[in-house]
Amino acid sequence: MDCFYAAIEMRERPELAGKPIAVGGRQRGVLTTCNYEARKYGCRSAMPTYTATRLCPELVLLPVRFDLYRAESARIRRIFAEFTDQIEPLSLDEAYLDVTHLDSEAASIASEIRDRIREETKLTASAGIAPNKFLAKVSSDWNKPDGQFEILPDGVDEFVTALPIEKIWGVGKRTAEKIHSLGVKTCGDLQKIPLLTLTHRFGKFGRELYDLSRGIDDRRVNPNRERKSVSNERTFFEDLESPEAGLMKLEELVVELQEDLAGKHRDRTIREGFVKLKFNDFTTTTAQRATDEVQPELFAELLREAWKRGDGKTVRLIGAGVRFQPLQRDSGGDQNSPQLEMFS
Numbered sequence: 001m002d003c004f005y006a007a008i009e010m011r012e013r014p015e016l017a018g019k020p021i022a023v024g025g026r027q028r029g030v031l032t033t034c035n036y037e038a039r040k041y042g043c044r045s046a047m048p049t050y051t052a053t054r055l056c057p058e059l060v061l062l063p064v065r066f067d068l069y070r071a072e073s074a075r076i077r078r079i080f081a082e083f084t085d086q087i088e089p090l091s092l093d094e095a096y097l098d099v100t101h102l103d104s105e106a107a108s109i110a111s112e113i114r115d116r117i118r119e120e121t122k123l124t125a126s127a128g129i130a131p132n133k134f135l136a137k138v139s140s141d142w143n144k145p146d147g148q149f150e151i152l153p154d155g156v157d158e159f160v161t162a163l164p165i166e167k168i169w170g171v172g173k174r175t176a177e178k179i180h181s182l183g184v185k186t187c188g189d190l191q192k193i194p195l196l197t198l199t200h201r202f203g204k205f206g207r208e209l210y211d212l213s214r215g216i217d218d219r220r221v222n223p224n225r226e227r228k229s230v231s232n233e234r235t236f237f238e239d240l241e242s243p244e245a246g247l248m249k250l251e252e253l254v255v256e257l258q259e260d261l262a263g264k265h266r267d268r269t270i271r272e273g274f275v276k277l278k279f280n281d282f283t284t285t286t287a288q289r290a291t292d293e294v295q296p297e298l299f300a301e302l303l304r305e306a307w308k309r310g311d312g313k314t315v316r317l318i319g320a321g322v323r324f325q326p327l328q329r330d331s332g333g334d335q336n337s338p339q340l341e342m343f344s
Contacts, residue, residue: 001076001117001344002124002145004093005069006035009062011122021060022052029235032064036145069093072121079116080343083109088221094344096133098221106340107150113343114148128342131156134217136342138167144344156215161188168212170205178202179209187213221340224327230265231274231321232256239280239314243307246318250275250303251296253320258294261322269325270294275302276319277310284317285309294322 005023010016024032034043041056073092080087086098110127117125124146128139135151142149184190190213198206240246274288287306
């Protein structure tokens with residue numbers, strides 16, 4: 001979906017049309033998303049609020065309303081389900097669809113789905129159509145907003161040859177710098193580096209770089225993709241200076257966590273609880289311990305343990321969560337070469 005949270009807020013509040021807006025980012029937090037007007041100023045998701053408001057003093061900051069966003073996401077997924085049951089959601093606003101089994105061309109299906117989304121929700125979606133997940137994800141960003149782009153099987157080589165290596169998932173700023181040091185800027189350049197050299201420099205990720213630079217990605221759409229964890233967190237207006245102050249904030253997080261588990265995840269088995277802290281210098285630490293239930297006393301111990309690692313530093317963020325035992329599933333059979341769509 002195109003700037004999903006912000007687009008919903010603009011639909012709900014027509015007076016915001018044409019204004020730069022961002023969702024989230026209250027006080028000392030970070031932006032969850034922002035509309036395209038805000039992006040013209042350099043604002044982007046995950047940017048600290050103080051940076052965004054410096055770049056765009058007229059930025060309209062709106063609180064997050066996850067209940068509303070979840071409801072809209074559910075409406076959109078019901079539209080997907082009318083076309084295929086092979087749907088792998090990645091988040092509230094992104095999903096892979098496998099339409100291999102359908103008779104119509106994938107590009108026509110994508111166009112029809114995007115029309116349905118616009119008609120029923122007044123929101124726009126962009127789609128990427130390609131033979132695998134990696135290429136579908138990349139192509140979904142190619143004609144944003146409100147567009148689609150298709151990579152045909154016989155066009156994969158030409159497409160990836162000119163693709164900047166920054167488009168490969170997992171290649172962040174530091175990894176990109178290491179790859180650039182090899183004289184590599186595009187996937188075509190990367191194809192010239194031997195596999196042995198890549199694995200020596202990047203370990204297991206070197207194998208992925210070797211394959212993805214050639215447009216190779218064998219992962220299938222998994223409609224039963226399981227959630228591995230659930231958590232919540234808070235960024236505070238003023239740093240917390242003591243574990244006692246942190247424990248007061250942690251209580252609220254644990255209560256929210258318990259409610260979330262009792263509602264949407266009551267069928268899952270917990271294997272581990274964890275507490276995350278972000279210190280005033282933006283370093284983070286996570287303390288975890290095996291458990292099969294949410295015990296406030298355990299989370300309090302984890303907070304104290306994590307706090308000690310700060311060596312006297314104050315804390316600007318606390319998170320609390322659990323990790324689940326993996327679900328047991330039967331292995332599936334082989335599939336034909338997939339025809340995939342990525343909506344984002």
